[in-house]
Amino acid sequence: MSETLAPFFDAYVLEPARHSDERGWFSVTWSADGFRQETGVDTVFVQDNLSRSLKAGTVRGLHYQREPHAQGKLVRCARGALYDVIVDIREGSPTYGQWGGVELTAENGRQLWVPRGYAHGFVALTDGTEIAYKVDGQYARDLEGTVLWSDPDLAIDWPFDRSTALLKAADREAPRLKDASPGFVWKG
Numbered sequence: 223m224s225e226t227l228a229p230f231f232d233a234y235v236l237e238p239a240r241h242s243d244e245r246g247w248f249s250v251t252w253s254a255d256g257f258r259q260e261t262g263v264d265t266v267f268v269q270d271n272l273s274r275s276l277k278a279g280t281v282r283g284l285h286y287q288r289e290p291h292a293q294g295k296l297v298r299c300a301r302g303a304l305y306d307v308i309v310d311i312r313e314g315s316p317t318y319g320q321w322g323g324v325e326l327t328a329e330n331g332r333q334l335w336v337p338r339g340y341a342h343g344f345v346a347l348t349d350g351t352e353i354a355y356k357v358d359g360q361y362a363r364d365l366e367g368t369v370l371w372s373d374p375d376l377a378i379d380w381p382f383d384r385s386t387a388l389l390k391a392a393d394r395e396a397p398r399l400k401d402a403s404p405g406f407v408w409k410g
């Protein structure tokens with residue numbers, strides 16, 4: 223089952239089926255055919271990532287990689303709970319500068335498909351939260367970019383007390399979207 227994440231029409235929330243029995247449950251978290259059918263997206267994932275955030279209130283993001291190593295990301299929570307946020311940073315897009323968010327938890331099993339041309343970040347809602355994501359572009363440190371998570375123009379409604387946010391310095395000091403140059407252009 224999948225639906226678009228408002229206000230976007232190319233970002234999808236997926237909820238893979240769980241097959242329950244007396245032992246617990248089984249779920250296919252990704253398959254090439256299933257993903258294509260749910261989203262219409264035909265891409266090749268080249269890397270799987272996993273990170274753990276020790277403390278609730280840890281914010282990572284909002285990150286993107288510039289072309290030619292832009293990345294689409296299929297994100298889920300492997301442990302704990304997080305609030306995932308994406309921002310459309312494609313110049314000329316009808317939803318440029320708008321944000322969307324969804325709670326991903328190990329329990330609800332939801333996933334978010336983040337197309338290329340979005341900045342992505344999240345806040346851990348529990349201690350020890352783990353995020354797992356597949357990416358369809360290789361990591362390129364020199365092409366990494368960040369938009370300030372608390373950029374007032376974005377007005378993201380983060381569901382936690384912002385004064386407790388824990389960030390790495392580069393994320394804390396990131397430029398606002400209006401001062402960043404992600405280089406993505408909406409192609410219609």
Ligand SMILES: Cc1cn([C@H]2C[C@H](O)[C@@H](COP(=O)(O)OP(=O)(O)O[C@H]3O[C@@H](C)C(=O)[C@@H](O)[C@H]3O)O2)c(=O)[nH]c1=O
Pocket residue numbers: 271273282283284285286295342343344361390
């Ligand atoms: C993302 C990444 C990091 N690293 C290294 C670089 C650094 O030494 C260490 C930690 O990297 P970071 O501080 O960038 O990790 P983190 O802040 O968790 O970065 C991630 O944030 C989320 C929101 C995303 O969307 C991801 O694409 C990625 O940007 O891991 C890799 O070797 N390969 C990778 O693909």
